[in-house]
Amino acid sequence: MHFSLPNGDRDKLLQALINVVGNSVKYAKNQIQIKVSLIRNDIEISVMDDGDGIPETLLPHVFHRFVRGKDGETGLGLAISRAIVERCGGVITAQNLDTGGASVMMRFPAPA
Ligand SMILES: Nc1ncnc2c1ncn2[C@@H]1O[C@H](COP(=O)(O)OP(=O)(O)O)[C@@H](O)[C@H]1O
Numbered sequence: 001m002h003f004s005l006p007n008g009d010r011d012k013l014l015q016a017l018i019n020v021v022g023n024s025v026k027y028a029k030n031q032i033q034i035k036v037s038l039i040r041n042d043i044e045i046s047v048m049d050d051g052d053g054i055p056e057t058l059l060p061h062v063f064h065r066f067v068r069g070k071d072g073e074t075g076l077g078l079a080i081s082r083a084i085v086e087r088c089g090g091v092i093t094a095q096n097l098d099t100g101g102a103s104v105m106m107r108f109p110a111p112a
């Protein structure tokens, strides 16, 4: 898979990814999976963990600023990730896996 991003976008998208992976590192029991796919001209990155998942009441609001769980920190990480991904023309979504853990997917256009 060969693609490159403009430097500014690359740094910002790395920050977006770090925020998501940082959450998984915090909440995973044993395992995190990061899956990267090229779908048509989009790069899709999914970060999945085997923790308890995002509380269902939080799930619809989890990308809003200051929304956090009871053991959360600033509640800003995912809001920042969303702002970055959307500014790069992408989308970010969160869901819980059937197996119980959290899955956060970001998808953005690969530069031609
Ligand atoms: N992988 C995850 N597993 C379980 N809960 C999560 C996960 N990622 C995020 N959350 C929940 O979403 C909230 C918001 O996440 P975030 O915006 O990164 O803020 P923060 O990490 O500062 O609390 C967290 O406080 C936590 O309750």
Ligand SMILES: [Mg+2]
Binding pocket: 019, 022, 023, 073, 077, 078
């Ligand atoms: Mg966080």
